[in-house]
Structures are given as C-alpha cells and as structure tokens.
Amino acid sequence: MNNLKENLSSGKPVVGTWLNSGSPIVAELMAMSGFDFVCVDAEHSAVDLPQTQQIFQAIRSGSQDCAAVVRLHGVDYSFVKQYLDAGAQGVIAPLVRTKSEAELLVEATKFPPMGLRGVGFCRANDYGMRLDEEFEVANKKTLVAIQIEHIEAVGNIDEILEVEGVDAVFIGPYDLTASMGITGQFDHVDYVKVRDKILKACKQHQKIPGIHVVKPEPGQVIARFCEGYQLLAYSLDITMLTESCTDGLNKIRKGCSQ
Numbered sequence: 001m002n003n004l005k006e007n008l009s010s011g012k013p014v015v016g017t018w019l020n021s022g023s024p025i026v027a028e029l030m031a032m033s034g035f036d037f038v039c040v041d042a043e044h045s046a047v048d049l050p051q052t053q054q055i056f057q058a059i060r061s062g063s064q065d066c067a068a069v070v071r072l073h074g075v076d077y078s079f080v081k082q083y084l085d086a087g088a089q090g091v092i093a094p095l096v097r098t099k100s101e102a103e104l105l106v107e108a109t110k111f112p113p114m115g116l117r118g119v120g121f122c123r124a125n126d127y128g129m130r131l132d133e134e135f136e137v138a139n140k141k142t143l144v145a146i147q148i149e150h151i152e153a154v155g156n157i158d159e160i161l162e163v164e165g166v167d168a169v170f171i172g173p174y175d176l177t178a179s180m181g182i183t184g185q186f187d188h189v190d191y192v193k194v195r196d197k198i199l200k201a202c203k204q205h206q207k208i209p210g211i212h213v214v215k216p217e218p219g220q221v222i223a224r225f226c227e228g229y230q231l232l233a234y235s236l237d238i239t240m241l242t243e244s245c246t247d248g249l250n251k252i253r254k255g256c257s258q
Helices: 004-009 024-033 049-062 077-085 099-109 123-128 131-141 151-155 157-161 173-179 189-205 218-227 237-256
Strands: 014-019 037-041 067-071 090-093 143-148 168-171 208-213 231-236
Touching: 004 014, 004 131, 004 143, 014 024, 014 067, 014 237, 024 037, 024 049, 037 049, 037 090, 049 067, 049 077, 067 143, 077 090, 077 099, 077 123, 090 099, 099 143, 099 157, 123 131, 143 157, 151 157, 151 173, 151 189, 157 189, 168 189, 168 231, 173 189, 189 208, 208 218, 218 231, 231 237
Parallel strands: 014 037, 014 231, 037 067, 067 090, 090 143, 143 168, 168 208, 208 231
Antiparallel strands: none
16 A cells, blocks of 8 residues: 655655545546545535545545545644544645644644554554554654645744654645735745745755645646655646636637637
8 A cells, every 4th residue: 555655755756636526436536547645625625524534435446556645624633633543644734834733733643652643443443453553553654744835834934844743844835825915926936935945944854845736737746846846736626627628618619610
C-alpha cells in the first residue's frame, strides 16, 4: 500500500488531486488514473464523515497505490481522530497561523507518548484485527501537513515549522492571496515573494514543501516542481469536470455555427 511519507523521502514529485463532489465513483476513477493521493475536501464541500469513509474505501478499490488523504476543517482533536480512524493516510489542516495551532494538530494525530490520539477499534486498524500493529506504525507513516494560507502564518513560519510532527506544508494560493488583498493574482510580485519565503523556510526546517495548483494546468504543476515543491495537488474534480465540459461545448457550438 502507498506510503506517502516514504514516497516523499525519495525526492520525486508526489502528485495528487482534490475531491469536492463527494462521489465515491469519481474517487475510484481518480485512484485508477494513477494519482499518488486523492484528498477529500472536508472543509469546502458538503462531504461528511460517513461519506469520507466510503470515499476512502473507493480510493482503495481504485488503487492500493493511491493514498487516501483528507483536508480537515480545523485542528480540533474531537474530529481529527475520527478521520484518522476512518482510514486517512494523511491529513491536511487548513489555516494554520500559529505554532500553538500546529501543536494541537500534532497532538490530535499522534498516539501517545507523542500525542493524545485515542485508541479504538476502527477501519484504520481493520476494526481491531491489526490494533497493535497499527499503533506501532501510525505515528511514523501518517502524513501530517499544514496549510499556510494567511499572511499571519507567513510571519510566524519559522516557529510553526519548528513543531515536531509536522511533515509538510501546503500553500493554499487563493486564501493566501486573499489575506494579502490580491485574491487570485498568482503572478503578483508580493505573492511570489511570500511563496519563495515559505519554500525557503521549508528547506531550512526540513519540511516537505507543497502547493495546490487549482486550475487543471499541467505546466504549472511542472513549474512548481522545478522550483522545489514536491507535494503537488493537481486541480480538483469539480474544476476539471467544469472546464472539460465548457471547453468541449464551446468547440462544438463554434463548429456547428460555421
């Protein structure tokens, strides 16, 4: 089974995508297509915990080489552990702005003595059949990523990345630029400088740098990898579907009108 942290240690690009539709069929197809991970968006979609577990099952059905990841809706212990118990192989926490928020996330994701995650029979340990084994390896194999998507977090970047247990950083481009008053202006000189600062801090603190390229533009993903980003999210299901439909219809209507 895919281990994201092992793959990232190789230095090669790890390319996944986002799932907002809540469709297990789409998740299964995405896994089949060869993505390294599919991230269920529990922050900006209507997907709930039971749906997320079903989607994780669909991802595993599509390919055991595709990791099931969830973008959380916070860092609170009470729900972080439930997504892990449902089988998340990695978590991405939104809007982490301070060291204390990063510490809360690590506490929620790690079993004792490193954290406070509770032990119970669940899908992650095959409903108790692999409880001892999972307890021994979960702290090492579960990817813990934080999203840097507010200018306040950029100011605190060094102390945030000092937190033991944080493996990776994901830049959230829309929220980060929104917090800077330049929403969606990804070529703006100020955003480029901030992005470079985050990348430099990741290298200094030996954290995996990641970024979400929201538009389905493969060239932008390649460009970000060449800059040094290794954990890469390529678009999301609803955007890829919308752009494919719109582009196809435009071509059909243009051709039929000639």
